[in-house]
Amino acid sequence: MTLEPEDLPALITQTLREIEEVYFCGLFLQAFCNSTVFFEIVVFFIEKFVNEKGWYMSKVLVIAGTTDAKAVIKRLLEMNVDTAVTVTTRMGCGMLEEFEQLDIYQGKMNKETITHLLETIKPKCLIDASNPFSREITRNAMNVCKMAQIPYVRFEREKLEYDDPGIIKVKTYREACEELMNVEGNILLTLGSNKIETFTKIPDFQQRVFLRVLPDWKVLCKCEKLGFNPKNIIAIKGPYNEALNMELFKYCHAGILVTKESGNMGGVVDKISAAKKLGIKIILIDRLEEECINKYSSVDDIIEFVGRA
Numbered sequence: 001m002t003l004e005p006e007d008l009p010a011l012i013t014q015t016l017r018e019i020e021e022v023y024f025c026g027l028f029l030q031a032f033c034n035s036t037v038f039f040e041i042v043v044f045f046i047e048k049f050v051n052e053k054g055w056y057m058s059k060v061l062v063i064a065g066t067t068d069a070k071a072v073i074k075r076l077l078e079m080n081v082d083t084a085v086t087v088t089t090r091m092g093c094g095m096l097e098e099f100e101q102l103d104i105y106q107g108k109m110n111k112e113t114i115t116h117l118l119e120t121i122k123p124k125c126l127i128d129a130s131n132p133f134s135r136e137i138t139r140n141a142m143n144v145c146k147m148a149q150i151p152y153v154r155f156e157r158e159k160l161e162y163d164d165p166g167i168i169k170v171k172t173y174r175e176a177c178e179e180l181m182n183v184e185g186n187i188l189l190t191l192g193s194n195k196i197e198t199f200t201k202i203p204d205f206q207q208r209v210f211l212r213v214l215p216d217w218k219v220l221c222k223c224e225k226l227g228f229n230p231k232n233i234i235a236i237k238g239p240y241n242e243a244l245n246m247e248l249f250k251y252c253h254a255g256i257l258v259t260k261e262s263g264n265m266g267g268v269v270d271k272i273s274a275a276k277k278l279g280i281k282i283i284l285i286d287r288l289e290e291e292c293i294n295k296y297s298s299v300d301d302i303i304e305f306v307g308r309a
């Protein structure tokens with residue numbers, strides 16, 4: 001049989017369909033033609049075939065901003081999916097040190113950084129598991145992925161609903177601050193360090209406002225530069241159960257707790273329960289959700305999306 005160049009694609013396609021072991025198929029065709037160029041063409045078709053079968057998964061990029069992200073990363077690695085992860089702090093890196101076969105990038109997740117990572121890593125998809133309140137990161141990730149035509153999926157813990165009339169719900173940090181302008185007593189903020197400058201408008205905030213933040217030197221420097229009393233800064237890493245929350249509230253002599261709706265994994269349930277038992281007033285900053293085409297709160301759904309990407 002004489003093999004013409006125009007016959008190659010049809011022959012390759014037919015052979016791949018008939019031979020189950022695709023790598024053996026490649027070796028067979030190389031021996032058949034004894035041509036490097038021909039073999040490179042075969043390899044191309046084999047890789048395409050394997051990808052369609054789901055036998056190989058290229059690198060997946062995960063933006064990790066919560067403890068929930070670890071569950072997603074663990075499942076990906078268990079499935080032997082080549083995974084890269086971004087975190088914003090050194091502490092975030094420490095939370096992932098149990099995963100040895102993981103590429104970790106640390107730094108601020110702005111539009112330029114996300115663009116650079118996509119160009120460098122060339123992932124098959126991006127999983128946004130950033131904090132529910134990191135709206136800017138989510139917005140940037142969605143826009144960059146859209147421009148780069150890379151599949152985007154949002155992993156976000158389920159939102160909790162509170163119908164308790166004793167809880168004051170607000171939509172923004174500014175609204176929370178307005179609620180605090182005319183109240184008396186000590187105030188405990190359990191909001192992290194983002195946007196805490198908003199609360200420097202509270203009268204006598206240096207003495208009355210307590211902060212519970214992560215024990216990160218950049219965070220502590222920010223708090224002190226804003227004028228918060230170092231004695232009122234509680235630097236501690238969670239998780240916090242109800243009993244620990246109650247002790248911290250007592251230590252601050254808190255009359256008002258300001259927290260945000262970060263979901264059950266975020267510890268908000270234990271905080272609210274502890275505050276109610278101590279008769280502490282609660283201001284809850286509600287979560288403003290971004291509109292996402294692909295958004296799931298189940299790890300199984302995320303893994304299924306990755307398989308389709």
